[in-house]
Amino acid sequence: MPVFDRVLRSRRIFTPRGVIDGAVAIAGERIAALLTGGDIPADSVDLGDAALLPGLVDSHAHLNEPGRTEWEGFETATRAAAAGGVTTIVDMPLNCIPVTTTLAAFEAKRAAVADHAHVDYAFWGGVVPGNADELGPMIEAGITGAKAFLCHSGIDDFPAATEADLRRAMPILAAAGRPLLVHAELESPGPSTHEDPRHYATYLASRPAGWEVDAVRLCIDLCREFRGPVHIVHLSAADALSLAEGARAEGLPFSLETCPHYLILAAEEIADGRTEYKCAPPIRERENRERLWDGLRRGLIELVVSDHSPCTPALKRPETGDFLSAWGGISTLQLGLPLVWTEAERRGFQLADLPRWMSMAPARLAGLSHKGAIAVGLDADLVVFEPEPSQVVRPEQLHFRHKITPYLGRTLRGRVRETILRGTTIYRGETFPASAHGRLQRPSTRGAHG
Numbered sequence: 001m002p003v004f005d006r007v008l009r010s011r012r013i014f015t016p017r018g019v020i021d022g023a024v025a026i027a028g029e030r031i032a033a034l035l036t037g038g039d040i041p042a043d044s045v046d047l048g049d050a051a052l053l054p055g056l057v058d059s060h061a062h063l064n065e066p067g068r069t070e071w072e073g074f075e076t077a078t079r080a081a082a083a084g085g086v087t088t089i090v091d092m093p094l095n096c097i098p099v100t101t102t103l104a105a106f107e108a109k110r111a112a113v114a115d116h117a118h119v120d121y122a123f124w125g126g127v128v129p130g131n132a133d134e135l136g137p138m139i140e141a142g143i144t145g146a147k148a149f150l151c152h153s154g155i156d157d158f159p160a161a162t163e164a165d166l167r168r169a170m171p172i173l174a175a176a177g178r179p180l181l182v183h184a185e186l187e188s189p190g191p192s193t194h195e196d197p198r199h200y201a202t203y204l205a206s207r208p209a210g211w212e213v214d215a216v217r218l219c220i221d222l223c224r225e226f227r228g229p230v231h232i233v234h235l236s237a238a239d240a241l242s243l244a245e246g247a248r249a250e251g252l253p254f255s256l257e258t259c260p261h262y263l264i265l266a267a268e269e270i271a272d273g274r275t276e277y278k279c280a281p282p283i284r285e286r287e288n289r290e291r292l293w294d295g296l297r298r299g300l301i302e303l304v305v306s307d308h309s310p311c312t313p314a315l316k317r318p319e320t321g322d323f324l325s326a327w328g329g330i331s332t333l334q335l336g337l338p339l340v341w342t343e344a345e346r347r348g349f350q351l352a353d354l355p356r357w358m359s360m361a362p363a364r365l366a367g368l369s370h371k372g373a374i375a376v377g378l379d380a381d382l383v384v385f386e387p388e389p390s391q392v393v394r395p396e397q398l399h400f401r402h403k404i405t406p407y408l409g410r411t412l413r414g415r416v417r418e419t420i421l422r423g424t425t426i427y428r429g430e431t432f433p434a435s436a437h438g439r440l441q442r443p444s445t446r447g448a449h450g
């Protein structure tokens with residue numbers, strides 16, 4: 001009998017090959033075996049009816065360190081991640097200072113966060129005008145790919161890329177098999193509005209779905225021309241799904257993600273002045289939301305990731321409730337699993353769908369082939385999840401820095417009981433029993449479809 005450090009027994013273990021009744025055996029930091037029947041040792045830990053899922057990989061989060069730790073920071077964000085069953089985070093190249101658009105900035109970020117991450121982490125680089133020469137060195141140093149904006153990013157030190165900038169970046173990324181990530185809103189002049197900025201409808205009208213559709217079309221054209229992976233972050237406009245369907249039929253390495261807020265919230269339900277609901281692209285109408293779920297059902301949307309994007313409370317302009325001047329970004333990090341489960345179950349999805357959207361596909365996008373699934377040889381990153389009990393979201397249970405989120409007071413189904421990172425319990429029953437031992441991860445495989 002081989003020697004294992006821990007053996008976890010569950011009747012519902014979610015593996016890429018299906019749900020099994022058995023046990024996960026851990027040796028050191030890895031999954032050493034999947035056991036069933038008489039092979040399960042008598043001293044294994046029985047999780048009862050709790051499900052055992054792979055740790056979530058959140059490939060879209062803004063942790064804002066270094067430089068804007070008054071907005072968030074690795075200490076608080078990775079505690080929230082651990083409490084939410086997220087074992088790996090891929091941090092966006094903004095809104096930290098400096099933004100991650102040079103090798104020097106990448107090294108500065110790596111040094112700044114090294115000793116206080118509670119979960120594993122990796123970094124996206126950024127594509128901005130004039131930084132193409134930095135992409136090769138950043139890829140060499142371990143970025144998982146690079147993100148560009150086609151509109152103003154919200155901060156002036158991360159300017160929008162033009163099509164010409166993307167054309168310089170694409171061959172470099174494609175040669176390395178790393179994806180270009182795009183914030184897909186291509187601004188076009190619309191009628192200027194003088195409606196009340198406290199009305200959500202005023203904000204929604206300022207960023208029409210057509211902006212997303214135009215940007216997605218451009219991205220698919222670039223994907224076709226350069227034959228490198230292109231990934232659209234945080235899709236909100238379901239109108240773009242038919243374009244994605246065409247790209248899929250052509251066999252292009254093109255992929256889409258969406259976020260819990262687009263799947264759960266709806267424009268019709270946002271009251272005046274409630275700027276905690278503001279993000280870009282905007283949350284759209286119920287009918288659009290249901291078409292996004294259909295996109296997941298049809299496999300056109302492959303990832304559900306948080307786009308956790310906090311700021312200081314003042315930047316949400318609570319005193320005026322002005323949607324146009326408030327910071328756009330929603331804090332979700334700790335809540336993704338129960339949020340998505342609650343709404344997915346209501347629409348007839350299975351719990352087995354969540355590891356595909358929230359662990360496997362994001363790990364694949366970031367090239368982290370040792371993460372994102374319960375399989376022998378992979379990192380022992382696990383979540384013990386109780387799918388049945390309900391909980392109400394309370395501010396005191398949230399671990400991200402500012403307890404501002406549209407989900408306060410919401411009743412969610414499912415609860416994270418325990419989170420395990422590389423074999424060590426990092427969260428259990430509202431406590432964090434291990435020291436912060438998250439490590440920088442580098443892509444080990446070529447990109448999303450390479």
Ligand SMILES: [Zn+2]
Pocket residue numbers: 060062092307309
């Ligand atoms: Zn984002």
